[in-house]
Amino acid sequence: MSNAVFPPLFIDSLHSEPGFDEQSFVEAHQNEALVSIRLNPFKPSDTQKGAPVPWCNEGFYLEKRPSFTFDPLFHAGAYYVQEASSMFIGHIFNCVKPDGEPVKVLDLCAAPGGKSTLLNSLLNNTDLLVANEIIKTRVPILADNLTRWGTANSIVTNNDPRDFTRLKGFFDIILVDAPCSGSGMFRKDGSAMEEWSQANVELCHQRQQRILADIYPALKEDGYLIYSTCSYSHQENEDVLDWLCTEFAMESINIPVQPDWNITTSQSPKKGAYGYRFYPGKILGEGLFAACLKKTNDSGTLPAHKNSGQQKLPIKEIALVKEYIKDADNYYYLKVADDWLAIDKHHHESLNTLHKHLYIKKSGVRIGKIAGRDLVPDHELALSVIINKDAVLQIPLKYDEAIAYLRKDNLVLSTADKGWSLMSYEGLALGWAKLLPNRVNNYYPKELRILSALPI
Template structure:
């Protein structure tokens, strides 16, 4: 991509940005973006990997882009396809996360789920992740990606940032990966070039301030705000961090980086706050800005919440459901309509509080419905890490049959087993099928099935 193919005025706008080198930047955009994946630590697998991402040990570059659609391990949640620069958020979180103390984390602008699954990888069962998406139509892909990740300590919400103002001091860490002018994604998304303009940079700056002002009360005193964009413009980056430090009680945190990572460490004009810039041509990844700030003042406490409408659940049904769960006594069980759900019991009260204030789309793991004396298992249970695999049949599939299953095609299996069975590939679950005497009923969700033609 030559300099002339960038939006008018774009290269000129970057000349004074910290660490910008026009020659290496333009040259990098003449080549395809690198491909990288991040492994799921909860679902170990044998995946061919390339060079490690320097700032994140579970991130790896691939030598070439495979067809992820036709990799059953992708559908099983063994890894997430994420560009390398974004994994720096994990490096920040590892640095600020307190040892041994449960934390509540909010990913405010979470879809499609890359940074949510990244944060979730760094949490224990007693930690809670709330992944929020403002745009309703983007919530399903966020929920699907967290389902594939498999844990029971996440909640998906669909709310405007202002709705979180009521949750005073609730979160220990908030990530705001803010909507931005998108210049850091030019190499991966050519359409972003058509939308870029200096006027749009200004509009994004104003929107970012509004989002951050709305979310500020929900962060507790001594909690951390991680702010990131995929923009190179100082108006959306260092200027926003300066504004946060000026208008609110926040101080900049210096995140250690290695010199050979080639990350540009910037300092904001007014407050000398630390920022971290990623430029294609200097790093093997896309454009990113990130900063971390600590809140130094209390915004007040969340009012006490009493849940007087606690569900009365059938003890027999609970015992039936618990048979499908590993360490079943470690979970809180609830029903939404006819569906049974499980979430780590440490998050029972948090779930009640969030239910009062937010629109919840997914909580923990959906286990299934009870029909008579049997459980009709849900796809979320199949992909979860909490399922008791000793309680269910498992049917291993080779590659061709796994793809047929993921297409929701008819399966012909050489088995005498009957009943609900996990369909697995290389030891990881793909979903459910029901084995009958003369056929196999494929219960892979139709909205997730592979529709495209397999590459030759």
């Protein structure tokens, strides 16, 4: 943001914060932020990339901001546009994730999905990710971004943090990217400047404590809490760490960082808990605070939930559904209304437990509906990495054809094939179309279609 005008008293409030340098900070806010993307390891592509983000193997800075809307690879889930500092959460996760042991992970405040897709990239199919969004209107974008990522080991929920209190000791790792005063996003979001005040900082501090107190019982003993904000204020950062270590059985974890990353390591005044501060002007990215703590007591365990009302699924239908899934026996299948879904079979029991306690919006991959003797495939199946591509027709599209498809324009294709077909671009699926003798029916979801005009 050029010619940034900071809120009154804002700069003064930062002078006592660890690692703050006024000159480099102010100068950084006179310039536009660098754009960065993070590649999807499950969908290799020829996405253009630039210099690497030091703390994230899949992260890259771009020399200039392209039109992501008009890049078919973006819609195919080849990458996520994510601010570089936020990718540090993946570094923390890698430092604490147990080797070889399946883990259950919760991203509590997950929309729009940047950190959820980051965590999902670091998980195996035997690991489970629960991505929760508190605000109902933000759930669809979270679900869409996880659909693009393509895996079958995630569940999207829409719950208040207090609802997780019932899930005692369920999660091995919990990420709380807490609502905050937003000062770390001033360069990207001018409205954050208008809303900032010391009173709002204090209000956010109280809200953060409530959220953390609600979620604490859901973390198992020896599990890890990753806490982050996009604020520079110690009230929302180091003070929260002191509160956690004082009020709960938690100990700080020192995460290794390289000196040339220029991340400021801080310690809370009372308990010496480690935090990691990102300042524009020192790092190539926006403002971030992150920390990791380990839980050292037991809040109890949740009894396994056995679903006595388990569906009796029709054998012929499930056989048809399995034809569309690669390594089909590795998945658990269920029906919600008329829709067939698949989730990695390791998570069958966890799904039952979560279904009892939470409001679930998305489970694994939605495969489609059975109509007569055929499957009407769902968009989630098209974008998934579990689809058996040998079982479906595939039509590779040129760039102009891909854009027309993503706009839900009429497609004219020179092919004699008929029936459901996977529209793809550079080897990655975009969605479904149905090939008929005299036309192509475009089944790209209307709520996802490109509405803006192609840039000249």
